[in-house]
Amino acid sequence: MTEYGYWQDVPTRWKDNDHYGHVNNxxxxxxxxxxxxxxxxGQAGxxxxxxxxIGLCVESHCVYKASLSFPETISVGLRVGHLGTSSVKYEIGxxxxxxxxxxxxxxxVHVFVDRLTRKPTxxxxxxxxxxxxxxxA
Structure with a gap:
């Protein structure tokens, strides 16, 4: 398993299952x-x-490896793959x-921008x- 610096458990909800009986993508x-x-x-203020x-999402990507279904709990690992001047790429498992x-x-990928002008900061x-x-991590 790849190492992550932060872990959080997220319970699935009844409404997360789709017609095929698994958590929808x-x-x-x-x-x-x-x-x-x-x-x-909670951690970064x-x-x-x-x-x-504020951080605006400018890119996201997901590769699906296995399925889950309600009432399972998802254990989520988070790390930073790249930290730029105004951007950050989070890697999530x-x-x-x-x-x-x-x-x-x-x-x-978040780009941090001024709240009013929306210009990178x-x-x-x-x-x-x-x-x-x-x-x-």
């Missing part, structure tokens, strides 16, 4: 986005109501509850330092 993206933003708010920069099976792996401390802790 769109849910995987939602779970990745939720884990990234939970980490940003992202203030959703403040006036600081979605595993079954005991982390024995890789369900999906993907990435999200450098990632400042303390967020930069916290992101750096997840680089090649």
């Amino acid at each position: 769109a849910v995987h993206y939602s779970v990745m986005d939720t884990v990234i933003n939970t980490w940003l708010i 992202l203030d959703l109501d403040g006036d600081g920069p 979605l595993y079954n509850h005991d982390r024995s099976t890789l369900v999906a792996e993907g990435h999200f 450098p990632i400042a401390e303390p967020m930069r330092g916290e992101l750096a802790k997840l680089v090649n």
Whole structure:
């Protein structure tokens, strides 16, 4: 299993299953986005109501390896694959509850921008330092 610096468990919901009886592919993206933003708010100081920069998703990707279905829990690993001046590439692994099976792996790229102008802005401390802790975790 690939190493990740942050782990979060996300329970599946009844509505996550599709007609074929497994968690729908769109849910995987939602779970990745939720884990990234939970980490940003809880660990890196992202203030959703403040006036600081915000991260906009400019790229996302997911490769599906196995299926899950309700009522399973998804164990999600997060690390930073690249930390630029104003951008960050998060790498995410979605595993079954005991982390024995890789369900999906993907990435999200955020570009941090000024909240009003939407122009790229450098990632400042303390967020930069916290992101750096997840680089090649």
